[in-house]
Amino acid sequence: MYHNRPHVEDLRAMKKRGEKISMLFVTTPEEAAAANAAGIHMLSIEGKFFDAEMREAAGDCFVQVGLPYGGWGRFEGRPIATGEDYLRAAFHYAGIGGDAYYCSASYDIQKLLCDNHLPVVGHIGLIPSYITWTGWRAVGKTADEALALWKHTQMLEKIGVFGAELEVVPDRVAKYLTENSSLLMLGMGAGKHADAQYLFTEDVCGYGKNHKPRHGKVYRNFAPELERLQNERIAAFKDFKADVDNGGYPEACHSVAIKDDQFDAFLEQAKNDA
Structure with a gap:
């Protein structure tokens, strides 16, 4: 329970002070250890990759553990679907040392986690698990869509979520959401006004094999090596x-x-x- 890495209140204080937060998605202990050595504030680690070795490698980084979504992932050998499934998974990862839990399930499931005093990170904008409804595109480029994002933000606040991945949203819309919400906005392709700037390690290090997103930036190209x-x-x-x-x-x-x-x-x- 006692450690040197940030708590939610520390991240909220950084938001209030206008301090920028760095965040990376990692999948291996080597990546986590490198992020810790570099002083990265936050890590996103999918539950299937998160174990005691990853927690130790992450050091003083605040770790957001991604809970499996429906049939896209499994916990304890079965699909995760009900609120009880999500709660069991979150408490399991809490026991390993997770600091917060990404959940893109329904509002009632997110609220269930919040009601059990678990720090929850939601998702606003382009949400991969809902992609069949939107397609792979920016979300919020029309007034109606931008308003829907604002209402979604308000709902996440109401149920007790403390942060949200803000993905592929127009920069001015992202600025409004960030400045008018208590949520810690973890920006991925959402412009410079989000509270945190969040990238995947595979993009930062140039070894991603998937489509390179517009917001991706290669800082070292590992691909040839x-x-x-x-x-x-x-x-x-x-x-x-x-x-x-x-x-x-x-x-x-x-x-x-x-x-x-x-x-x-x-x-x-x-x-x-x-």
Whole structure:
């Protein structure tokens, strides 16, 4: 319970002071440890990647754990669907050291988590789990859509959510939502006025294989080095297979020896027991 990483109240204080917050999506302990070493404030980690090793690697970073959504993810071997499922998953990750819980389920499920004193992060704008209703596009470019985003923001506040991923929303709309809401706005493609700037590690490091989003920015391009390492890995595996095929592996130095007298004694006893 006692640690040096930020609490929700610390992040809220940063919002009030106008301090910018950095946030990354990570999937491995190496990425989490690098973010901690770099002083990144917040991490987003999907539940399927979050365990004690990830929590330790994340160090002083505030960790938002992504709860599986419906059939898109599983918890304890089954789809997560009911409020009880979400509550069980959130408390499980809380026990490991999660600091907040991303949930894009219905208002009643989000409220259930909030009513149980769990810090909840919702989602405003382009919500991947609802993509069949909107398509992959910016949300809020018309007055009606912008108003719907504002009403959604107000509802999240009402039920007790403390923050929201604000994804692919026009910058002026994002500014209004950020300045007129107590929610901590975690901006991804929402312009410079969001409380936090949130990117995926694969975009920051240039090794993403999916479509590069407009808001993505490559700070180091790992792709050529990762491709080189993969080619070297394949070459090593091929050499190993060839060595096995032609009897070159294992050699004597790879095997355990037994002294002649001990082996002879073994053979003698084995014959007597036959």
